[in-house]
Amino acid sequence: MITDFKEIEHSALELDKKRRAELAKRLIKSLDEEIDSDIEQSWIDEVTRRKEEIKSGKVSPLLGEEVHKEARKILKK
Template identity: 70%
Template sequence: MITDFKEIQDSALELDEKHRAELAKKLINSLEKSMDEDIEQAWIDEIKRRKAEIKSGKVASVSGQEVHKAARELLKK
């Protein structure tokens, strides 16, 4: 079994395009599983922070309709 990173890398780069793409997909998917958990927790934390800001009166909520109107105005400039 190949355990040296450089050997693995060199072997992977010798693969044909189809197999390199398949390997790349599998490697990315293996990373996304742990990243998904981190991203999910980050969103939960962000939601809690925003909710607290609204409840405290620090910020006011804005309707989606108002946001879209403002965005359209910005795009016209």
Template identity: 55%
Template sequence: MITDLKEIENSALSLNKKDKARLADKLLQSIHGKIDPEIEQAWIDEVQKRKESLKSGEASLHSASDVINEARKRLQK
């Protein structure tokens, strides 16, 4: 069994993206506990809603630096 943290890190980093995501989820659950299924579903629904609004053109993406610059301009007024 692997017990050295560096070995565990190296093994984890060599995983494919899907397995890394599964491992990350398991580790986070071990710290924070199981996610409430209703809350998880609410987030999934929100992500789908935002995805659809981007596809339809109702919403658009902006870079973080543009948003921060715009906020600074508005705060200076």
């Protein structure tokens, strides 16, 4: 079994694009297995709150293009 990080990295980078993508997906999934239920619930609550603000008309959603354009303006200042 390969145990040295550099050997693993080298072997992984020699894989074709499809297999590298699959390996990356599995590695990322392995990091996400321990989900903090408090954090997960906080995100659900935040999404629900934002959805209600949009439905009520309190806020209006913006297109991603508009947000990026405005952000670029701010960053150029």
